[in-house]
Amino acid sequence: MYAYKIRIEFTWGHQSRIIGLSKTNPSYYYPPPTTILGAIAEPLAKEYRLGENPENTRLLLSKLSSNLLAIGIKPVNAIPLKYMDLNRILAVRKRKETYPSAKSMKAIEGSFDAPARGKTILSSLDYEPPKLDVLIVFRDKEIIYGGKKLSLSNHILWEIHRIGSKESLVSVIDVEESNNISIEEGITITNYSLPLGEGINILEELGRKWVYEVYIDPYRLDPSKSILDYYLEGIRLRTYMVPVKMSLSEEPSVKISVTKPMAIYSIKFSHGEERIIGVYP
Helix, strand or coil, rough: CEEEEEEEECCCCCEEEECCCCCCCCCCCCCHHHHHHHHHHHHHHHHCCCCCCCCHHHHHHHHHHHHHHEEEEEECEEEEEEEEECCCCCCCCCCCCCCCCCCCCCHHHHHCCCCCCEEEEEEECCCCCCCCEEEEEEEEEEECCCCCCEEHHHHHHHHCEEECCCCCCEEEEEEEEEHHHHEEEEEEEEECCCCCCCCCEEEEEECCCCEEEEEEEECCCCCCCCHHHHHHHHEEEEEEEEEEECCCCCCCEEEECCCCCCCEEEEEEEEEEEEEEEEEE
């Protein structure tokens, strides 16, 4: 097993929404686990020249998710602020013509819209840019894709440059790796986001505040389905508890009891120990 702690600095915030269900859907507090996997998949695909068609993307995401054991987020110095603003969008139906012709101009004129679209500003609590920590545990350091061995390394993680839409620019400012990992059950305290459901019993919230969001379960994604398919079919959706830091002096944490099929991953880094909740291997 290999664990990576990634410190990510945001330019302004992010835009991570449920696609397709509504033109005015709000953004999440933080990028969902599947969005983070997508952010890792992009530099991995570039490194190994895998291409960008949807089938390749879904297959690569499914390979990463089947190798995933745990993933969580915690704020370092930022508070998420959701808002919605008007955005001009243009949708053009695909036609045989390479460029719009006189016949299709009428359709183009009627394809403009300006709906309110959700975004999340990450507002800094100090004078530094807003930062989040992402903690992720993989079963193996390599995945097999199309007969190739793809290596998950610090180099790949340093290349992450956006999380969410193309406007959601980020910079990776630190990556730590560790294979000193123990798997436990029982009672623990964590300050990272965690999934709820079977095997998780919340005992006490030790610091405010925690909010609830519904994400796609990031473990073992089906390569035949798009992200939108899961929401339309209402399958593999899971509620997560997500920490919101209200001040620099306060660290949101929660006391929980964990049993199979979930597990506690206790990871030792050079700076100390981190605990995160994931699936039992």
